[in-house]
Amino acid sequence: MPGATAGVVVAGGNGVGDALNQLSTSNDVVVDSAGNVFVTDMFNNRVVKWAPGATEGVVVAGGNGAGDALNQFNWPAWIAMDKAGNLYVTDYNNARVMRWAPGATEGAVVAGGNGTGGAANQLISPTGIYVDAADNIFVGDIFNNRVQLWKPGATEGV
Secondary structure, three states, X not given: OOOOOOOOOOOOOOOEOOOOOOEOOEEEEEEOOOOOEEEEEHHHOEEXXXXXXXXXXXXXXXXXXXXXXXXXXXXXXXXXXXXXXXXXXXXXHHOEEEEEOOOOOOOEXXXXXXXXXXXXXXXXXXXXXXXXXXXXXXXXXXXXXEEEEEOOOXXXXX
C-alpha cells in the first residue's frame, strides 16, 4: 500500500508469557493524556501500564492470580478511564466491573458482583465499557443481550 508505514510495538511483542515484557491475550487498551498505554492482559489476570518508549510494563491492577478478591481478576477483558485517571475494568468471569484508582492495590466493585444473572444488579460476562464525563458507566452485558447504565454509587443498573 503506497504511503503506508510500519506499525510500532508499544506493549508486549516478546511472545506469550507473564514476564513484564510479555502479554497473554491483550484484549483492550486505553491511552492517557501522557501517552501511557494501559492493556488488559486477560490470561495473566492483570492490567499493565506501558510508559512511552518502555521495554516492559508495570502491573497497575490485578496480577495476583485468578480469583474474586478485590485485588484479583478472572479475565479482565475491557477497559475505560475517567477524567481522574481511574481505570474501569470488566472482570469477565466474575460478572463485575472494577474501578481501580491510580496507585491502588485493590479495586472496588462498581457494577455487578452479585453473581451471574439477569437481575438489575447482575451481569453475565461483561464486555465493552464506556465511562462518560459524569462518571456514568455503560456496560455491554453480552449474554443478557443488553447494555446497562450504572450511575455513580448505584447498586444496580438502569
